[in-house]
Amino acid sequence: MPNKFLRLISASVLACAVLLPGVATAIPVTQTLTVQVYQLCDDAGQNCSSTGPSGNSYFATETNKIWAQAGISVLFNFVQQINSTFFSTINDLAGNSLFNLGQTYTPGSNLSSTVVNLFLVHSINGGTAYGEGWIGVGGLAIDMDLVSAFNGGIGRIDTIAHELGHNLGLVPNSLGGSNAHSTVPNYLMAGGNIRLVPGSLNDIAPDGLGYDFLPADQIALAQRSSLLQDVALNNVPEPSSLALLAAGLLVLAWRRRSRA
Numbered sequence: 001m002p003n004k005f006l007r008l009i010s011a012s013v014l015a016c017a018v019l020l021p022g023v024a025t026a027i028p029v030t031q032t033l034t035v036q037v038y039q040l041c042d043d044a045g046q047n048c049s050s051t052g053p054s055g056n057s058y059f060a061t062e063t064n065k066i067w068a069q070a071g072i073s074v075l076f077n078f079v080q081q082i083n084s085t086f087f088s089t090i091n092d093l094a095g096n097s098l099f100n101l102g103q104t105y106t107p108g109s110n111l112s113s114t115v116v117n118l119f120l121v122h123s124i125n126g127g128t129a130y131g132e133g134w135i136g137v138g139g140l141a142i143d144m145d146l147v148s149a150f151n152g153g154i155g156r157i158d159t160i161a162h163e164l165g166h167n168l169g170l171v172p173n174s175l176g177g178s179n180a181h182s183t184v185p186n187y188l189m190a191g192g193n194i195r196l197v198p199g200s201l202n203d204i205a206p207d208g209l210g211y212d213f214l215p216a217d218q219i220a221l222a223q224r225s226s227l228l229q230d231v232a233l234n235n236v237p238e239p240s241s242l243a244l245l246a247a248g249l250l251v252l253a254w255r256r257r258s259r260a
Contacts, residue, residue, distance in 0.1 A: 030071045031228040033164065035116045037078045038105065042085040049088065049120040050144040051078075052155070058118070059157045065204050066161040066188055066212045070219040072228065074164065076118075089123040090132075090141050098124075098132060098141045112138045113226045116167055118160070120144045130156055130192060133163035135180055138227055140167060156197055158188065158204075158212050165189050168222040175217050188212040 037058065041048035051057045058076045067074055087101045101119055102110035109115035116138035124132060124143040131147070133140035140163040150156035171177030171189045181191035186209075190196075198204050198211040205213040214222075 027071050029073045032073045032231050034075045035118050037076055037118045039081045040088045040121045041083050045083045049122050050148045062157040063161040069214040090121050102139055130159045131163045133166035135166045136169045138167050168225040170218050186211050186213050188214055
């Protein structure tokens with residue numbers, strides 16, 4: 001009986017490991033970044049900027065996989081459609097700059113340390129940039145025409161995640177930044193001229209090609225941003241705890257059976 005009992009315990013421990021693959025090594029989500037989304041259209045409410053792929057608005061799936069490396073969940077909240085031909089294109093050297101767009105439509109949260117406003121537009125600086133974001137405060141604009149057409153229509157799937165990195169304070173010179181960008185091509189925060197852009201979700205770190213990697217020092221800095229909200233962790237037992245629970249139940253069952 002003792003040998004049979006030990007085999008039952010071993011089987012239970014193995015079953016716990018099989019039923020909960022990867023739990024011990026998963027990075028828990030401890031913080032949330034809420035992004036308020038504004039879609040730019042023309043004055044008549046037509047010719048609106050794209051919101052991204054069907055069923056995956058704002059490239060939310062890719063953005064969340066990228067920032068999961070830091071234990072950060074990104075929640076997109078569509079706020080409103082803005083009907084303005086003038087601001088449908090951004091020109092930072094003219095009146096239709098990102099700053100003026102934010103000041104006009106989100107005056108209470110422009111350049112905010114607690115709110116991130118995402119503006120989806122048709123063009124930024126004459127189509128010379130996929131996106132731009134403030135460094136250390138909330139606010140970004142994405143050229144959805146360029147982003148959506150990239151890579152044969154697959155899209156430049158990490159642009160929003162990259163610009164959010166700027167909002168979270170990346171990358172200062174103290175962490176090896178050059179003009180607020182990393183110099184390592186497979187890093188998320190590498191400049192657009194050198195960054196290795198993933199072609200699919202499977203290319204994103206920690207999988208596949210390991211693109212859009214976030215190193216530990218950048219993660220530590222981003223996690224200190226006031227734009228993030230802490231979230232309560234679910235009290236999910238670790239596999240070892242489940243194994244001990246299973247073993248305890250087997251002991252109880254064996255004792256009851258031996259008394260019968």
